[in-house]
Amino acid sequence: MKKLILLLVILIGGSVAAMAQDGARQHRIVMQLTSGDTLVHKNLMKQFRNMKEAAPTMELEVVCHGPGMDMLMSDRSVVQEKLKEFSAKGIVFLACENTITERKLDRAKVLPEAGYVKAGIIHIVERQEDGWSYIKAGF
Amino acid sequence: MKKLILLLVILIGGSVAAMAQDGARQHRIVMQLTSGDTLVHKNLMKQFRNMKEAAPTMELEVVCHGPGMDMLMSDRSVVQEKLKEFSAKGIVFLACENTITERKLDRAKVLPEAGYVKAGIIHIVERQEDGWSYIKAGF
Amino acid sequence: MKKLILLLVILIGGSVAAMAQDGARQHRIVMQLTSGDTLVHKNLMKQFRNMKEAAPTMELEVVCHGPGMDMLMSDRSVVQEKLKEFSAKGIVFLACENTITERKLDRAKVLPEAGYVKAGIIHIVERQEDGWSYIKAGF
Numbered sequence: 001m002k003k004l005i006l007l008l009v010i011l012i013g014g015s016v017a018a019m020a021q022d023g024a025r026q027h028r029i030v031m032q033l034t035s036g037d038t039l040v041h042k043n044l045m046k047q048f049r050n051m052k053e054a055a056p057t058m059e060l061e062v063v064c065h066g067p068g069m070d071m072l073m074s075d076r077s078v079v080q081e082k083l084k085e086f087s088a089k090g091i092v093f094l095a096c097e098n099t100i101t102e103r104k105l106d107r108a109k110v111l112p113e114a115g116y117v118k119a120g121i122i123h124i125v126e127r128q129e130d131g132w133s134y135i136k137a138g139f
Numbered sequence: 140m141k142k143l144i145l146l147l148v149i150l151i152g153g154s155v156a157a158m159a160q161d162g163a164r165q166h167r168i169v170m171q172l173t174s175g176d177t178l179v180h181k182n183l184m185k186q187f188r189n190m191k192e193a194a195p196t197m198e199l200e201v202v203c204h205g206p207g208m209d210m211l212m213s214d215r216s217v218v219q220e221k222l223k224e225f226s227a228k229g230i231v232f233l234a235c236e237n238t239i240t241e242r243k244l245d246r247a248k249v250l251p252e253a254g255y256v257k258a259g260i261i262h263i264v265e266r267q268e269d270g271w272s273y274i275k276a277g278f
Numbered sequence: 279m280k281k282l283i284l285l286l287v288i289l290i291g292g293s294v295a296a297m298a299q300d301g302a303r304q305h306r307i308v309m310q311l312t313s314g315d316t317l318v319h320k321n322l323m324k325q326f327r328n329m330k331e332a333a334p335t336m337e338l339e340v341v342c343h344g345p346g347m348d349m350l351m352s353d354r355s356v357v358q359e360k361l362k363e364f365s366a367k368g369i370v371f372l373a374c375e376n377t378i379t380e381r382k383l384d385r386a387k388v389l390p391e392a393g394y395v396k397a398g399i400i401h402i403v404e405r406q407e408d409g410w411s412y413i414k415a416g417f
Binding site: 185 | 310312313314315344345346376380396397399400402403404406407412414416
Binding site for chain 1: 411413
């Protein structure tokens with residue numbers, strides 16, 4: 001009987017915890033950037049500012065792959081200063097290693113703020129599986 | 140013991156309710172429009188018609204931000220008549236207030252059918268957290 | 279009391295099964311292709327290869343609608359050979375019947391590898407409701 005009650009406590013405790021989390025609305029967002037368009041990159045910086053303002057404690061990961069890797073390259077990114085600022089404020093930028101290989105990008109030129117994932121899309125999929133919300137960047 | 144049974148009833152009742160809902164397939168969809176391309180806007184109207192036909196009772200919110208706000212502006216939207224029709228049929232159109240401020244859009248020219256959200260992306264994220272499906276509009 | 283224990287076993291068994299699945303990370307991905315851009319189609323083939331490598335047992339459905347149907351048409355697709363290969367490896371390609379009707383496409387020219395769905399977006403929504411991760415293709 002004790003074990004029964006213990007199991008119930010675990011089950012119900014979990015539900016209550018889930019509800020509490022929902023009340024606090026701790027947003028976890030995985031954003032996909034595949035566009036190499038510098039207008040998209042500049043616009044993204046405005047969106048980050050608005051998002052930070054609306055949800056200061058959000059977790060945000062920006063996964064860059066394909067042409068989107070341009071935003072993380074020191075020799076072509078037009079938003080390096082803003083990107084450093086947002087990185088310092090906790091926004092996580094992730095470079096796709098498959099893209100680096102395929103596009104023969106120079107890894108030494110990837111901005112030091114960037115983290116790495118092997119396959120961009122699979123990382124985004126795993127975040128969704130963990131309950132993160134997905135946003136595709138770009139127009 | 141009574142409380143134990145009560146708790147079980149709540150837990151299991153919840154599961155059954157969830158399954159019933161799944162059977163009924165009441166779709167809840169949050170769509171993101173960031174494109175200012177009028178071809179995208181026209182194509183969207185066709186999609187709404189198809190979606191309404193396939194799922195007459197769906198809940199659909201269309202969040203317009205960035206260049207996508209053009210679809211909700213009376214001085215530039217090319218789909219105003221259709222949009223009024225779909226609004227009357229229950230599709231919800233939402234204007235992003237951050238975009239209005241940044242693009243210095245005239246709020247008096249926003250179509251009267253539109254509702255408002257402060258930050259478009261955060262609204263989309265919250266809908267996903269509530270279990271709505273996300274669709275990014277555009278080609 | 280026996281029934282009570284049985285119910286608990288079902289509830290907890292379900293949770294354990296869910297956790298096990300999470301551990302195994304059996305990815306289920308529904309991808310939306312609306313772009314008719316052949317560069318997007320070619321890039322997609324590279325992504326499929328990378329995804330297959332990172333997650334060999336994933337389930338992947340590619341829903342083609344609007345201009346995206348071009349990738350499935352024998353008279354205009356530029357990736358037919360690769361598409362046949364990936365289809366043989368288990369990637370599922372789905373043609374939107376609404377698009378075929380609206381664009382007056384010749385159904386006899388749809389690649390034999392393709393399956394069909396009535397309304398592309400509603401299919402994507404249903405997959406998300408079933409817990410699949412959503413990825414919008416294109417730049």
